[in-house]
Amino acid sequence: MNTFKLIFETERMKHYIFSIIFIFLFHTYSSAQDVDLLANSNVVLNIVPSKTDARINKANTPHFVTYNPAIKQGKLLLFLPGTNGIASRGPKDLFSTAIDQGYYVINLSYINTPAIARICKGNTIIENSNCAEEFRNRRVYGTTTFSLISDASYDAILNRFTKLLMYLSENDEKGKWDHYLENGQPKWEEIALAGQSQGGGMSAFIAKTHRVARVIDFSGGWDYSAKNKIADWYSKKSITPMDRWYGTYHVKEPVAATILKTYKAMNIPEENIYAFDLEVPEGKKAHSNGIRNLAYKDQWIALLGKGN
Incomplete structure (x- = not known):
């Protein structure tokens, strides 16, 4: 007994x-909220924007954050989803590839509706040829007025991203997020931008005025300043050196020709423009195939380069 x-x-x-x-x-x-440590050693964090800034109540689905603490810390890849995109449902295979290349990854949750193409068209661009640029300025920086969308200043992409980095710095010590901050602002030289559709255009828009490590525009939108005339902002000078610019599109996209025209207007080097052409699975869209189809992994590696 x-x-x-x-x-x-x-x-x-x-x-x-x-x-x-x-x-x-x-x-x-x-400690940084809702975390999974996956079998492949990648840390995954899902953080609602209101946790980082209590004023935020729209588009409050979680930011998606992932990295591998066993890999030498490199650049941060900030990914911006397209219209109706949900950060936690982002292209996981692309993100895993980025981690293998040495990146930390953030898929940012932000207000991505309505799409620019639904607002800046018809009589609106006849009356205001700068509609698309003013729209993007409001959604990215929140410091300009634009009455056709209701985004608050604190809803801006820049505020959401900055507040997320500050939150991670305070709550995820293992991630060493201070590496991507400088005087309370994003340290852009340590940050690569990427995005799909509207998000690709937002990434390009930011890279025009900030010197980032790299920018990858996946089928990034088709802004107009007049009928059949792409928006003037595409042709504006870029602070980010042109050899850091990359653009992709699928040849079967309905607006493939227009997307290519925007890339040429932005002076993206011809060798950095990727025309994806693999067969699109039934029921899927060519427009988003470039970030979802694992068969493009070799191209993703070339687009991403080495993160560390």
Whole structure:
């Protein structure tokens, strides 16, 4: 009887110790909220924007953050989804490839509706040829007025991104997020931009005025300043050197020719423009195939380069 009791107490103590260790590890990896440590050692964090700025109440689905702490820390890839995009449903294979290339990854949750093409068209661009540029300025920086969308200043992409970096810096010590901040602002030289559709255009728009590590525009929109005339902002001078610019599109996209025209207007080097042409699976769209189709992994690696 005493032997049985000793065995029972020993097993109970082992279970207690295991529970303490589990709680400690869970607390360590969940300090930045809703964290998974995947089998491949990638840390995944899902952080609602209102946690980083209490004023935010629109587009409050989680930011998606992932990195591998076992890989030498490199550049940060900030990805901006397209219209109706949900950050947590982003292109995971592309993100895994980016991590393997040495990147930390953030897929940002931001207000991405309505699309620019739904607002800046018809009589609107006849009356205001700068509609698309003013729209993007409001959505990216929040410091200009634009009455045709209701985005608050704190809803701007820049504010959401900056507040997320500050939150991560305070709550995910393991991630060493201070590396991407400088005087309370994003350290752009350590940040690569990428995005799909509207998000690709937003990435390009930011790269025009900030010197970023790299910018990858996946089928990034088709802004107009007049009928059949692409928006003037595409031709504006870029602070980011042109050899850091990349653009992709699928040859079967309905607006492929217009997307290519915007890339040429932005002076993206011809060798940095990728015309994807693999067959699009039934029920899928050519427009988003470039970020979803794992068969493009070799092209993704070339587009991303080495993050560290």
